[in-house]
Amino acid sequence: MTILCKRSDLIANSGVCALHNNEQVAIFYLPDTEQKVFAVSNWDPIGEANVISRGIVGSVEDRLVVASPLYKQHFCLITGECLEQSAQLTVYPVALDGEHLVLAA
Amino acid sequence: MSQIKVVVVGNGMVGHHYVSTLAASDIDAQITVIGGEPRPAYDRVHLSEVFDGKEPSDLGLVTREEYVALGVDAHFGDFVDKIDRSAMQVITRGGQVFDYDKLVLATGSYPFVPPIPGNDLPHCLAYRTIDDLGEIKASAQGQKVGVVVGGGLLGLECANALKNLGLEAHVVEFAPGLMGVQLDDGGSQMLRRQIEALDVKVHTSKATQKIREGDEHRLKMEFADGSELETDLIVFSAGIRPYDELARQADLKVGERGGIVIDYQCKTSDENIFAIGECAVQGNFIYGLVAPGYRMAEAAVSQLSSEPQSFTGADMSTKLKLLGVEVGSIGDSKGQADGSLAFVFSDERDAVYKRLNVSADGRRVLGATLVGDTSDYDTLLQYYLNEIDLPDAPENLVLPALDGQAPTLGADALPLSATICSCHNVSKGDLVTAIDGGCTSLADVKGCTQAATGCGGCAALLKNVVDAELAARGMEVDTRLCEHFKQSRQELFIIIQATQIRDFKTLVNKYGCGQGCDVCKPAVASIFASLWNEHVLDADLVPLQDTNDTFMANMQKDGTYSVVPRVPGGEILPEQLIVLGSVAKKYGLYSKITGGQRVDLFGAKLNDLPNIWQELIDAGMETGHAYAKSLRTVKSCVGSTWCRYGVQDSAGQAIDLENRYKGLRSPHKLKMAVSGCTRECAEAQSKDVGVIATENGWNLYVCGNGGMKPRHADLFAVDLDTPTLIRTIDRFLMFYVRTADRLQRTSVWLENLEGGLDYLKAVILEDSLGIADELEQQMQHVVDTYQCEWRTAINDQEKLKRFRQFINSNSSDPNVAFVQERGQPRPATSAEKRRQQLKAVV
Numbered sequence: 001m002t003i004l005c006k007r008s009d010l011i012a013n014s015g016v017c018a019l020h021n022n023e024q025v026a027i028f029y030l031p032d033t034e035q036k037v038f039a040v041s042n043w044d045p046i047g048e049a050n051v052i053s054r055g056i057v058g059s060v061e062d063r064l065v066v067a068s069p070l071y072k073q074h075f076c077l078i079t080g081e082c083l084e085q086s087a088q089l090t091v092y093p094v095a096l097d098g099e100h101l102v103l104a105a
Numbered sequence: 106m107s108q109i110k111v112v113v114v115g116n117g118m119v120g121h122h123y124v125s126t127l128a129a130s131d132i133d134a135q136i137t138v139i140g141g142e143p144r145p146a147y148d149r150v151h152l153s154e155v156f157d158g159k160e161p162s163d164l165g166l167v168t169r170e171e172y173v174a175l176g177v178d179a180h181f182g183d184f185v186d187k188i189d190r191s192a193m194q195v196i197t198r199g200g201q202v203f204d205y206d207k208l209v210l211a212t213g214s215y216p217f218v219p220p221i222p223g224n225d226l227p228h229c230l231a232y233r234t235i236d237d238l239g240e241i242k243a244s245a246q247g248q249k250v251g252v253v254v255g256g257g258l259l260g261l262e263c264a265n266a267l268k269n270l271g272l273e274a275h276v277v278e279f280a281p282g283l284m285g286v287q288l289d290d291g292g293s294q295m296l297r298r299q300i301e302a303l304d305v306k307v308h309t310s311k312a313t314q315k316i317r318e319g320d321e322h323r324l325k326m327e328f329a330d331g332s333e334l335e336t337d338l339i340v341f342s343a344g345i346r347p348y349d350e351l352a353r354q355a356d357l358k359v360g361e362r363g364g365i366v367i368d369y370q371c372k373t374s375d376e377n378i379f380a381i382g383e384c385a386v387q388g389n390f391i392y393g394l395v396a397p398g399y400r401m402a403e404a405a406v407s408q409l410s411s412e413p414q415s416f417t418g419a420d421m422s423t424k425l426k427l428l429g430v431e432v433g434s435i436g437d438s439k440g441q442a443d444g445s446l447a448f449v450f451s452d453e454r455d456a457v458y459k460r461l462n463v464s465a466d467g468r469r470v471l472g473a474t475l476v477g478d479t480s481d482y483d484t485l486l487q488y489y490l491n492e493i494d495l496p497d498a499p500e501n502l503v504l505p506a507l508d509g510q511a512p513t514l515g516a517d518a519l520p521l522s523a524t525i526c527s528c529h530n531v532s533k534g535d536l537v538t539a540i541d542g543g544c545t546s547l548a549d550v551k552g553c554t555q556a557a558t559g560c561g562g563c564a565a566l567l568k569n570v571v572d573a574e575l576a577a578r579g580m581e582v583d584t585r586l587c588e589h590f591k592q593s594r595q596e597l598f599i600i601i602q603a604t605q606i607r608d609f610k611t612l613v614n615k616y617g618c619g620q621g622c623d624v625c626k627p628a629v630a631s632i633f634a635s636l637w638n639e640h641v642l643d644a645d646l647v648p649l650q651d652t653n654d655t656f657m658a659n660m661q662k663d664g665t666y667s668v669v670p671r672v673p674g675g676e677i678l679p680e681q682l683i684v685l686g687s688v689a690k691k692y693g694l695y696s697k698i699t700g701g702q703r704v705d706l707f708g709a710k711l712n713d714l715p716n717i718w719q720e721l722i723d724a725g726m727e728t729g730h731a732y733a734k735s736l737r738t739v740k741s742c743v744g745s746t747w748c749r750y751g752v753q754d755s756a757g758q759a760i761d762l763e764n765r766y767k768g769l770r771s772p773h774k775l776k777m778a779v780s781g782c783t784r785e786c787a788e789a790q791s792k793d794v795g796v797i798a799t800e801n802g803w804n805l806y807v808c809g810n811g812g813m814k815p816r817h818a819d820l821f822a823v824d825l826d827t828p829t830l831i832r833t834i835d836r837f838l839m840f841y842v843r844t845a846d847r848l849q850r851t852s853v854w855l856e857n858l859e860g861g862l863d864y865l866k867a868v869i870l871e872d873s874l875g876i877a878d879e880l881e882q883q884m885q886h887v888v889d890t891y892q893c894e895w896r897t898a899i900n901d902q903e904k905l906k907r908f909r910q911f912i913n914s915n916s917s918d919p920n921v922a923f924v925q926e927r928g929q930p931r932p933a934t935s936a937e938k939r940r941q942q943l944k945a946v947v
């Protein structure tokens with residue numbers, strides 16, 4: 001278990017990026033959902049840049065998604081899959097532990 | 106059958122319609138067309154718009170290349186001088202000879218110049234062709250007074266043209282009233298009042314006896330009553346005469362008062378020769394409008410097919426706007442038929458006159474005259490054309506309704522045979538067929554039937570019919586913003602304004618569903634900003650913003666950002682140029698002069714953005730909103746300050762406008778420009794808002810666009826003083842902000858706006874909706890609450906929190922790498938990155 005950052009580093013209803021073992025992790029904080037925090041890889045496999053944390057979050061037919069800020073494809077925050085074409089983000093197991101965000105792996 | 110040789114003489118509107126109809130049919134014809142004017146057919150009906158800012162080339166109906174592509178052999182600038190009927194040949198002035206199997210005369214008509222001594226002096230002109238326009242313009246250059254002889258429809262249009270050229274315009278009419286052909290006395294008088302109120306001098310019952318050299322002006326006109334009028338130029342518009350010389354020479358039958366006589370098949374007295382359009386006379390009648398000419402062309406083409414059709418006359422009802430005054434005339438407009446009963450309404454305060462003529466039994470409309478208000482035209486025309494039974498109190502059709510709602514004839518009540526678009530001969534039945542054939546929107550139906558793509562007069566009626574038909578089939582036009590909001594952007598705007606909601610959560614819970622998305626969130630953020638103008642990075646707002654707004658910079662392909670400070674009007678201090686240069690050097694940025702007269706610095710790392718902006722702000726610069734759907738730049742030229750032709754200070758005006766509207770969030774980006782004279786170096790006519798200096802103030806153009814689908818801006822108002830200019834732009838922009846769809850530029854917005862430019866003018870210039878004050882106040886609020894977003898952000902640690910590449914590390918993105926090209930950095934390609942990494946390892 002690793003502490004990635006503090007709750008106060010997160011931006012409500014939006015994303016930030018953390019570094020973990022040289023991997024870039026995009027973290028989204030959605031306080032109104034049950035799970036509250038979500039983490040996927042920051043690398044946009046379609047736009048080929050480290051930008052996923054800067055996308056807009058929302059829902060597509062009840063699935064929580066982030067839209068790539070480059071070319072607007074939607075990625076599921078829970079499974080990491082892309083809804084429009086075949087592409088996949090890595091999903092990281094994260095949770096809030098008091099005032100800290102922890103990564104289970 | 107072998108290919109048939111068709112020769113068409115005249116390439117006016119009707120001749121061209123014949124050629125295009127024939128070329129599109131499956132008749133196997135070899136088409137030759139000979140046009141006397143030096144250019145292919147153009148839209149004569151909209152000739153006057155050239156005085157309103159259009160280019161002659163905008164009027165073209167066809168190009169030489171298009172004729173070539175259709176396999177049409179076209180010759181321009183040569184006149185057919187002779188028809189040899191026995192050899193079946195035509196011979197041109199230039200000596201060319203063409204054989205025909207079928208000959209079509211579409212020679213149109215020419216302006217009649219009354220036989221007044223002196224009518225051939227220089228600066229006595231006519232008005233019919235693009236070349237005439239050039240002569241009128243040249244003659245008017247630097248002059249003061251212009252006279253139009255003739256107070257008919259064309260004469261009044263010409264008077265407007267003279268006014269637009271900056272002349273004091275006079276209309277001299279022989280008869281006692283204006284537009285005597287179409288209007289009764291009451292209507293004619295009301296029209297005169299209105300036109301005089303617009304500063305056009307009207308002289309009726311005046312017979313010109315002589316024209317000679319003037320004392321103070323170039324020419325002097327002497328009238329039968331002893332009075333005189335001095336002027337710099339005269340344009341004759343005293344009626345038209347058919348070009349029938351050719352027919353006379355070939356011994357074809359001509360009418361008593363001229364014109365080539367045709368039968369119902371549009372055949373002349375020689376069965377291999379047709380005549381169509383304004384040169385033809387049928388039953389003693391010359392049809393001086395374009396729609397009947399088109400019908401003749403179609404009928405003449407059909408004679409070559411297995412299904413010949415007839416042309417048996419056409420409706421001459423017209424609706425137009427002369428010098429901004431609405432005029433309509435339907436059928437027997439003056440009530441001359443036996444037993445005709447009239448209902449007349451006259452309102453001298455608002456200058457409205459309406460006359461409805463009905464049959465003796467009160468059941469049918471026979472005709473109508475409308476001056477000052479033609480809103481009833483569509484309804485009355487449908488009653489007339491389709492012989493629909495009148496209600497018991499027909500007067501209600503022309504009286505102002507007490508509850509403010511004019512009775513309209515529901516689209517449902519129209520029979521399938523009802524003509525909706527007369528330019529393209531589209532009936533309600535054609536529309537229904539198109540919808541049954543798969544059209545699901547107004548745009549589809551227009552594309553498929555051509556309806557409303559001619560004069561545009563039928564647009565409102567077309568929309569009614571299409572909407573009604575779609576609704577009847579349970580097809581709703583889908584205007585929902587996205588899956589989270591069933592409202593359109595405009596509806597959401599009204600909701601937010603009325604409820605004063607300022608956060609997304611409340612809005613989506615009350616009026617939408619789900620979590621929102623990358624479509625509705627930025628749209629809502631934009632509406633909030635237009636209305637409340639709070640900082641883009643406020644905690645509630647930041648999750649709604651696109652990445653560009655979130656970081657107040659444009660994201661580039663590699664995840665870096667660009668930096669564009671505002672340079673109002675393109676005017677920049679040397680010190681600021683130096684700072685731009687040193688910042689670019691210090692942070693390793695690629696520098697480029699943009700197409701918007703400013704400087705863009707590319708390749709900034711996320712974590713460098715706050716420091717870069719700190720340095721720029723310290724040098725007195727501010728954000729340029731290059732990242733936002735909001736005002737980008739106001740392009741300028743140097744204007745009267747430096748330029749020898751400039752008539753106003755265009756740079757100063759551009760800077761003032763840019764400072765006023767900077768920061769205004771809108772449905773899409775906004776661009777403006779100000780030029781110092783008509784040479785137009787700032788390209789104002791390609792902008793959303795364009796301003797061009799005149800001797801007397803500023804001309805305002807709106808809804809231009811460059812980009813994917815360029816559109817010339819429309820002239821909106823002329824000779825405005827600066828306060829009026831600002832007030833007009835305030836209203837225009839706010840109305841756009843309120844009513845446009847998301848990501849709809851002003852050009853597309855206007856093209857979809859019901860009622861088009863006239864409606865927009867009514868709303869903005871005449872305040873027809875009574876919202877002008879509110880629009881101005883809303884804009885003033887935006888202006889008063891302006892802040893440089895970057896200045897606010899760099900002074901607020903909470904807002905800067907996000908400008909870190911990683912929340913748990915100070916390193917930067919290792920994937921961002923540059924190589925040098927032409928002395929500046931550019932993003933490395935992936936191959937280059939691999940090489941760089943390899944080197945680092947080795």
Ligand code: SRM
Pocket residue numbers: 659660661667668669697698699700701702703704705731737738774776791792809810811812813814850
């Ligand atoms: C930098 C610049 C090109 C240049 O090197 O000169 C530029 C660059 C971009 N343009 Fe542009 N446009 C630039 C002038 C123009 C112009 C010319 C002008 O403004 O005089 C036009 C045509 C005029 C017009 O808009 O009517 C223009 C028409 C577009 C369009 C098409 C808009 C349309 O209505 O068809 C887009 C796409 C869009 O907005 O959806 C676009 C979009 C873009 C974007 C934002 C694309 C993107 O999302 O990354 C580019 C990024 C700019 C950046 O990162 O800073 N840009 N773009 C110019 C910046 C001007 C400025 O100072 O702000």
Ligand SMILES: Cc1cc2nc3c(=O)[nH]c(=O)nc-3n(C[C@H](O)[C@H](O)[C@H](O)COP(=O)(O)OP(=O)(O)OC[C@H]3O[C@@H](n4cnc5c(N)ncnc54)[C@H](O)[C@@H]3O)c2cc1C
Pocket residue numbers: 114115116117118119120121139140141142149150151152153183184185186211212213214232233234259262348351381382383384392393394395396398425
């Ligand atoms: C300013 C203006 C405004 C108008 N507004 C309206 C309106 O609002 N609504 C409406 O319905 N109508 C309007 N009209 C009328 C409309 O333009 C005409 O009805 C229409 O253009 C007639 O078309 P046409 O092809 O018969 O004749 P034209 O368009 O006149 O074309 C005839 C062509 O044949 C050429 N020609 C003549 N003789 C020869 C020859 N021997 N050899 C080769 N070529 C020859 C001529 O040079 C000309 O180019 C307007 C006209 C004008 C001038």
Ligand code: SF4
Pocket residue numbers: none
């Ligand atoms: S033209 Fe295309 S590539 Fe060039 S700056 Fe504009 S949007 Fe970018």
Ligand code: FES
Pocket residue numbers: 525526527528529556557558559560561562563564
């Ligand atoms: S009536 Fe002219 S476009 Fe339809």
